[in-house]
Amino acid sequence: MADTVLFEFLHTEIVAELWAHDPDPGPGGQKMSLSVLEGMGFRVGQALGERLPRETLAFREELDVLKFLCKDLWVAVFQKQMDSLRTNHQGTYVLQDNSFPLLLPMASGLQYLEEAPKFLAFTCGLLRGALCTLGIESVVTASVAALPICKFQVVIPKS
C-alpha cells in the first residue's frame, strides 16, 4: 500500500528540495530546476521502459507505443490509466489525465496554476525517457488549464 504513495512523497520532496536550494529563484533558476527534474524523469523513464513488458509491441505503429505508455507506464507509476489520447496523425499526441496524481495535493484554485509546472517536469521527462527506450525521439511538454486536469503533448518529429 505504501509504495503507491512512496513515489508521490519522494517526488514532492525532490521538488521542494530543488526549489529550496535553487541558487537563483528568478526565471533562470526556475528553468534550471525544471531542467534537472526533467532530466531525472528522463532517466527514470528510460529505466522503466526497459522493464515494462514489451513483447506485444513488436512491429506495431507509433500510435500503439503511445497507447502502451498511456496504459502500462501510467499504471506502473500512477496506478491508473491515462484518461484520453488524441492525435492529429501527424506526429502530435495529446495525453490527458483528468486527475493527475502529482497535482492532486494542490488545492484546485486558479492561484496555484503558476505552481503547476514544477509538478509536471519530472513526468514530461518520464514520458520522453520511456519513448527513447522504445526507439522514439520526442519533445514532451505539459499544460494545465484547470487543476488537477493535465495535458501532456508529445511531438514526434518526422525523420
Added chain:
Amino acid sequence: MADTVLFEFLHTEIVAELWAHDPDPGPGGQKMSLSVLEGMGFRVGQALGERLPRETLAFREELDVLKFLCKDLWVAVFQKQMDSLRTNHQGTYVLQDNSFPLLLPMASGLQYLEEAPKFLAFTCGLLRGALCTLGIESVVTASVAALPICKFQVVIPKS
C-alpha cells in the same frame, strides 16, 4: 511491478543529482548532501508513518514499535522484511538487512564501501521520521561492513 523499482530508480537519481551539483565536493559538501538526503527521508518517513496501519500498536512497548518498522515499514518501502533486530534493552536497537535493496546495484567489492553512506542517509531519515510520527525521538545511523549487508542503529535517548 514497476513501482517496486520506481522508488529505487528515483532514489538513485536523487543521490546522483545531489552529488553532481554539490557546490563543495569535499567533506563539508558531502556532509550537506547527506543531511539533505536524511531530511528528505525524515519527511517521507513521517508521512508514511501516518499511513501505515497502526491499530495494533496501541499501548505497546518500544520494542514493538521497532518490530513494526522492521516488518510493516520495510515491506511498504522495500517489499521485504528486515532480517534481524537486536537490542541491549537500554534504548539501542540494531536492525540488520542482509541484502539492503539500495545497496544491491553496487558491486560488492571493498572499494565501493566508501560510496555506501550516500545510499544510506535517506533510509536513516526514513526510520527517524517514522519513529517521530509514532511518538519516539531517536538518532539513527547506518554502517556497512560488507556489501550489501547493512546495519541501522537506532538509539532512543531515555527521557
